Amino acid sequence: MKFFIDTANLDQIREAHDLGILDGVTTNPSLMAKEGITGAEAVLKHYVDICNIVDGDVSAEVISTDFKGMVEEGEKLAALHENIVVKVPMIKDGIKAIAHFTNQGIRTNCTLVFSPGQAILAAKAGATYLSPFIGRLDDINWDGMELIKQIAEIYAVQGYETQILAASVRNPLHIVKAAQFGADVVTCPLNAILGLLNHPLTDIGLAQFLADHAKANK
Ligand code: G3P
Numbered sequence: 001m002k003f004f005i006d007t008a009n010l011d012q013i014r015e016a017h018d019l020g021i022l023d024g025v026t027t028n029p030s031l032m033a034k035e036g037i038t039g040a041e042a043v044l045k046h047y048v049d050i051c052n053i054v055d056g057d058v059s060a061e062v063i064s065t066d067f068k069g070m071v072e073e074g075e076k077l078a079a080l081h082e083n084i085v086v087k088v089p090m091i092k093d094g095i096k097a098i099a100h101f102t103n104q105g106i107r108t109n110c111t112l113v114f115s116p117g118q119a120i121l122a123a124k125a126g127a128t129y130l131s132p133f134i135g136r137l138d139d140i141n142w143d144g145m146e147l148i149k150q151i152a153e154i155y156a157v158q159g160y161e162t163q164i165l166a167a168s169v170r171n172p173l174h175i176v177k178a179a180q181f182g183a184d185v186v187t188c189p190l191n192a193i194l195g196l197l198n199h200p201l202t203d204i205g206l207a208q209f210l211a212d213h214a215k216a217n218k
Helices: 010-018 029-034 040-053 067-080 092-104 116-125 134-139 144-158 172-180 190-195 200-216
Strands: 002-006 024-026 057-061 084-089 108-113 129-132 163-166 185-188
Touching (some): 002 010, 010 190, 024 185, 040 057, 057 108, 067 084, 067 092, 092 108, 092 116, 108 116, 116 144, 129 144, 134 144, 134 172, 144 163, 144 172, 163 172, 172 185, 172 190, 185 190
Parallel strands (some): 002 024, 002 185, 024 057, 057 084, 084 108, 108 129
């Protein structure tokens, strides 16, 4: 399973990259706004800055919601860097745009996916990645992980090549379950990635090893 970081924060992207386990980055308009990146030129420059840190796929989301607008924006984004993946919302014109980009050889990430039916449409359109939002489903008392399981089963049965990119990940357990249920990629905030490190027995064991070593070597 590939690890992407879900942020537009350059320091966090660098920190995850320095761990040596980072395969890519996903952003969305909310994450860009959170970093204070506003205005078309600044947004484009920020995507290039991200691509210069991580040698892996970087999802850049279109703002338009009509076919023509999405195509124009997506082509501009894709031309920025070979690692850019155009992120397109799961709406009717979004599916048309994904099919168009697929024909043009432009890679896509279909976002805001909450049902298996949406996942089938995106795969038919040739999306490179599909982003089911686990945490937002859990937030409304639906089972986000069940969706990952269902999509993984459907894609395996049908032989779809679209990669399942588990998104809206909130904690380390989401990462573990996404891996267990067949996600190809997980995109998560830095704290969820770092949370995978933690176990009290590791801390206790290390303290013991160091204490024993110090005692034996004084
Ligand atoms: O990038 C899309 C997704 O990961 C958003 O996550 O936490 O805002 O639901 P969240």
